[in-house]
Amino acid sequence: MEIIKDGHVVTNDWRHLSDDEVLPEQAITVSVQRWKSEKDRLLTGGVPLGLRLNSDDSLEELAADLGFFSIIVLEFRKFTDGRSFSLARLLRERYGFDRELRARGDFLRDQIFFLSRVGINAFEPNGSANLQEMLPALQEFSVKYQAAVDVKEPLYRRRK
Amino acid sequence: MYQYDNYDQTLVNERAAQFRNQTERFLKGELSEAQFLPLRLMNGLYVQKHAPMLRIAIPYGLLASRQLRMLAHIARTYDKGYGHFTTRQNIQFNWPKLEDVPNVLAELATVQMHAIQTSGNCIRNVTSDHLAGVSQDELEDPRPYCEIIRQWSTLHPEFSFLPRKFKIAINGAAKDRAATQLHDIGLQLVKNERDEVGFEVLVGGGLGRTPIIGVTIRPFLEKKHLLSYLEAILRVYNRYGRRDNKFKARIKILVKELGKEKFTEMVEAEWAAIKDNLLLDLEEIERIRKFFQPPPYETLTDDPPLLEKTAHDSRFAAWFRHNTVPHKVPGYRVVFLSLKTPGKPPGDLTESQMDSVADLADRYSFGEIRVTHTQNLVLADVKQADLLELWQEIQALGLATPNIGTATDIICCPGLDFCSLANATSIPIANGIQHIFDNLDYLYDLGDIRINISGCMNGCGHHTVGHIGILGVDKKGEEWYQITLGGSSGKDASLGERLGPSVSKEQICLAVEAIFQTYRDQRLEDEAFLETVRRIGMRPFQERVYGDN
Numbered sequence: 001m002e003i004i005k006d007g008h009v010v011t012n013d014w015r016h017l018s019d020d021e022v023l024p025e026q027a028i029t030v031s032v033q034r035w036k037s038e039k040d041r042l043l044t045g046g047v048p049l050g051l052r053l054n055s056d057d058s059l060e061e062l063a064a065d066l067g068f069f070s071i072i073v074l075e076f077r078k079f080t081d082g083r084s085f086s087l088a089r090l091l092r093e094r095y096g097f098d099r100e101l102r103a104r105g106d107f108l109r110d111q112i113f114f115l116s117r118v119g120i121n122a123f124e125p126n127g128s129a130n131l132q133e134m135l136p137a138l139q140e141f142s143v144k145y146q147a148a149v150d151v152k153e154p155l156y157r158r159r160k
Numbered sequence: 161m162y163q164y165d166n167y168d169q170t171l172v173n174e175r176a177a178q179f180r181n182q183t184e185r186f187l188k189g190e191l192s193e194a195q196f197l198p199l200r201l202m203n204g205l206y207v208q209k210h211a212p213m214l215r216i217a218i219p220y221g222l223l224a225s226r227q228l229r230m231l232a233h234i235a236r237t238y239d240k241g242y243g244h245f246t247t248r249q250n251i252q253f254n255w256p257k258l259e260d261v262p263n264v265l266a267e268l269a270t271v272q273m274h275a276i277q278t279s280g281n282c283i284r285n286v287t288s289d290h291l292a293g294v295s296q297d298e299l300e301d302p303r304p305y306c307e308i309i310r311q312w313s314t315l316h317p318e319f320s321f322l323p324r325k326f327k328i329a330i331n332g333a334a335k336d337r338a339a340t341q342l343h344d345i346g347l348q349l350v351k352n353e354r355d356e357v358g359f360e361v362l363v364g365g366g367l368g369r370t371p372i373i374g375v376t377i378r379p380f381l382e383k384k385h386l387l388s389y390l391e392a393i394l395r396v397y398n399r400y401g402r403r404d405n406k407f408k409a410r411i412k413i414l415v416k417e418l419g420k421e422k423f424t425e426m427v428e429a430e431w432a433a434i435k436d437n438l439l440l441d442l443e444e445i446e447r448i449r450k451f452f453q454p455p456p457y458e459t460l461t462d463d464p465p466l467l468e469k470t471a472h473d474s475r476f477a478a479w480f481r482h483n484t485v486p487h488k489v490p491g492y493r494v495v496f497l498s499l500k501t502p503g504k505p506p507g508d509l510t511e512s513q514m515d516s517v518a519d520l521a522d523r524y525s526f527g528e529i530r531v532t533h534t535q536n537l538v539l540a541d542v543k544q545a546d547l548l549e550l551w552q553e554i555q556a557l558g559l560a561t562p563n564i565g566t567a568t569d570i571i572c573c574p575g576l577d578f579c580s581l582a583n584a585t586s587i588p589i590a591n592g593i594q595h596i597f598d599n600l601d602y603l604y605d606l607g608d609i610r611i612n613i614s615g616c617m618n619g620c621g622h623h624t625v626g627h628i629g630i631l632g633v634d635k636k637g638e639e640w641y642q643i644t645l646g647g648s649s650g651k652d653a654s655l656g657e658r659l660g661p662s663v664s665k666e667q668i669c670l671a672v673e674a675i676f677q678t679y680r681d682q683r684l685e686d687e688a689f690l691e692t693v694r695r696i697g698m699r700p701f702q703e704r705v706y707g708d709n
Contacts, residue, residue: 080198080281082321086398089318094433108191110182110199117317140178143171145311147438148318154387155167155311156444 002131004112004123005100007138009131012124014050014071016104023047029073032057035065043068052104055083059090066097074120076105085118092119092149109133113140119149161222161528162307162451164272171314172269175276179203180262187259202282202320203265204250204275208580211255214264215278220288220306220330221249221531225518228529230271232514238264243514244578245499245507247533247571247622248327249287250278254578276314281322283313283394287329289337290532293452294540296488300349300357302332304448305386308440312387319394323401323409326394327366339533339649341365341374342625344411345393352380359386363393363423364415369617371624371655372412377424383445385431388438392431396423455526455541460491463544478600479551479562484542493544495525497537497554498561498569502594505587506572507535516557524550534571534610536564567609567676568594571622575615575632576639582615584632584639584665589613592669596676606676609689612647625649627690628675629656630668641668645675645701646693660702671705678704 003012017028023042029050030042042049050071053059066072072091074084084103091097102122103115112123116138123134147154164172179199186196200206204215216231223231231251235243238260239253246252256264268274278285286306293301309328313319319326331338332349340346346362359381365374381389397411400418415423470477483496497517500506509517517537521529524546525539532538537559542550554560563569570593573579575586590613597603612626616633623629629644641663644656663671678701683692693701 079195080321081403082281082319082323083399083403085318085321086395108195108199110178111321114315114317114320141171141174141315143167143174145171145314146316156441156447159165159167 003102004131004134004138005102006121007135009135014073016052016073027070029071032062035062039065050100053084053087055081055087059087059095063095066091066095069097069099071100071102071122072097073102073104073124076103076107079106079108079111085114088115088118088120089149109137110140112137117144117148117150161224162219162448168311169269169272172272172274172276173266175203175274175315176262176265176269179265183258183262198280198321201280202277203261204278205258205261206279208254208578212258212261213578214253214256214261214275215246215248215250216253216268216273216275217278217285218249218251218273218531219310220286220292220303221290221533222303223529223531224271225521225527225529227271227273228514228518228521230268230273232511232518234264234267235511235514242508242510244505244574245509245531245535245537246573247535247620248278248285249290249531249533250285251531252574254574279325281324281326282320283316283322283326283328286310286313287327287338287343287533289331289333290530290538291337291485291494291540292332293454294487294489294492294494295333295335296486297334298332298488299334299351300332301449301452302330302338302347302349303452304445305330305347305349305359305383307448307451308386308445309390312390316394319398322394322398323403324406324411326397326411328390334651336649336651336653337533339622339625339653341653342367342371342622342649343374344397345390346374347386350380356382358382361389361393363427364412364420365653366410366412367619367622367624368410369407369619370410370412371619372416373653373655374412375415375420377420377427384439384442385435387440388435389427389431391434391438392427395430396426400426454489455528457489457492457541458543460489460543460545462490466544466547469548475562476548476551478604479560480547482562482566482604483560483564484547487541489541491544493542493547495539495542495547495550496532496564497539497559498563499536499559500563500569500594501558501561502568502597503591504558505574505577506570506590509537513557513559516553517559520550520553534569536569562600563603565608565610566603567606567611568597568603569610570594571610571612571626573614573620575613575621579615579620581618582632583617583634584615584641586613586615586621586630586632589630589632589641589665589668593672596669596673606679607688610648611672622649623647624655625653626656627693628672630672633662635662639665641665641671643668643671643675643705645698646690648690657698659698660706663705674704675701 027048104124206213329338361378362374530538572590576582614621614623625647643659647656
């Protein structure tokens with residue numbers, strides 16, 4: 001399976017483990033629930049770990065654990081739910097998470113410009129989306145009025 | 161007014177191109193109805209009863225004459241020859257074809273206009289006082305801040321998929337002409353004890369089916385913190401606002417459920433974490449302020465012969481008294497063009513009227529027009545010496561009905577005639593009430609009365625804050641109307657109280673007339689309608705409208 005990462009279509013090397021699946025010998029992401037109940041076992045499993053966050057999961061509770069993860073996956077159950085846009089920005093700006101931050105699930109091509117601006121660098125859309133055709137949407141706008149994760153200064157400080 | 165530079169222009173061009181692509185994908189079936197919905201709404205495009213409806217932003221109500229000419233062109237070319245000005249300082253076109261909308265947006269972009277965020281669950285068009293910069297009671301012109309917020313909120317990456325729509329209004333005058341207490345965020349320019357000007361921040365006001373008056377969560381915010389504070393409020397709302405029920409998704413419900421103290425605490429905590437990284441430069445405020453400098457006024461004195469002219473012609477005198485207000489610069493006056501001609505849909509303007517108003521703005525008011533939230537137009541900078549001539553011209557256009565602020569200056573949504581949400585017609589009710597007044601003396605005798613009509617509980621006609629509010633309801637397929645009294649959107653903001661059972665379409669105008677009569681019988685000398693309602697309460701009005709039983 002392929003995803004978009006850092007502006008390119010690449011192979012996905014993470015397995016999103018469900019809560020009742022046996023731990024495999026490969027890089028896995030787990031839900032917040034599984035992380036909370038099996039933290040010690042997961043940490044001794046010897047495989048790279050990632051965390052999957054739903055839009056209503058409490059980021060504040062997990063802040064101390066973020067260093068354990070090589071990837072955080074923001075799950076989009078509904079493309080109209082904008083909470084994860086704030087979570088992404090907080091992860092990058094407040095908690096300093098500098099590894100892969102991935103959007104997964106139900107989001108639109110038309111949202112990936114916004115998602116990339118709040119710090120998401122990888123995209124794993126539902127179903128049969130044509131990833132190559134999605135790529136141009138990352139550059140749909142050349143003008144960014146506000147400071148965000150991608151540009152630290154508002155446009156008025158960059159105007160010439 | 162604000163002038164786009166290359167950045168602003170590029171953005172609206174790119175937005176128009178993006179929407180063309182989205183529309184094409186939808187028409188080809190690559191985007192589903194549900195997927196296209198929020199995308200088209202964020203470009204002001206509804207699918208309405210008869211055709212799509214396109215809502216175009218008029219930021220804080222300011223229009224250049226060339227922009228109004230473009231709106232005339234769009235009305236002529238893509239619509240049925242007219243447009244409808246709304247309470248949101250917007251204009252709506254009711255009949256564009258979906259496949260034409262990308263072209264409309266591209267044409268609008270050539271005159272620095274757009275439809276960005278005029279609908280959808282995002283930060284909407286920022287509204288303000290239509291007398292900004294010219295009124296005598298102003299602490300500071302709010303429009304530079306409106307423009308700063310416009311830029312900050314446009315395509316905001318974090319806040320484009322909020323739980324619900326989000327409305328911000330700013331007022332800089334002593335009198336509140338922007339209904340700041342009835343917005344998700346209201347900003348009132350105030351002075352602190354050290355004589356510095358900043359913002360009082362109100363949150364959680366709003367109309368619709370759960371009308372609530374906003375609460376002050378910060379009595380004084382320094383200007384440099386404007387954007388960080390907004391960002392903090394929006395982030396708290398985006399994360400914790402309800403998404404399970406669209407009727408409970410507005411920030412007013414979050415504020416109510418958490419309580420003002422808890423909500424304020426959350427905003428302040430969020431703000432403390434970001435405020436130092438998100439300072440608004442005072443130089444930027446100055447840069448934007450330069451776009452709102454006063455026009456090149458002539459040095460004049462107030463015009464004494466004007467009194468003579470008003471004495472000579474009683475019709476001109478009535479217009480002067482009701483449709484113009486004082487200006488802060490000697491020798492000038494602010495002119496309202498009434499879009500409330502009896503028998504016409506309130507807020508509508510034809511393409512030829514638009515062209516003519518644009519010409520008048522060029523000749524008499526430095527090429528600028530303003531749109532009010534009461535659905536009228538304003539020429540803000542007219543020389544007193546020109547008033548008689550201007551009046552003759554706008555009379556010929558049918559825009560001189562001398563009724564601003566009176567019972568026939570009705571705020572009215574499009575209602576069942578155009579809107580697919582509506583339960584009842586509203587334009588015919590407005591017209592019916594206007595027809596009570598074949599005698600202007602009777603109208604003037606009633607004084608200032610704000611009548612607001614909505615065709616459904618979504619409240620686009622702001623019925624809950626009308627001195628007299630009328631709400632259309634559906635009863636087994638028939639149109640009925642609920643009446644409220646005592647609402648206000650001004651400094652003394654209040655929500656109207658329900659008078660009693662709803663009345664039928666046949667009875668509604670009679671009921672309104674009975675309310676007028678009750679007021680005439682009960683008022684004390686010089687007492688305005690709203691004051692009388694507040695003093696005597698509902699009972700006398702109920703007796704007159706419903707009889708004794």
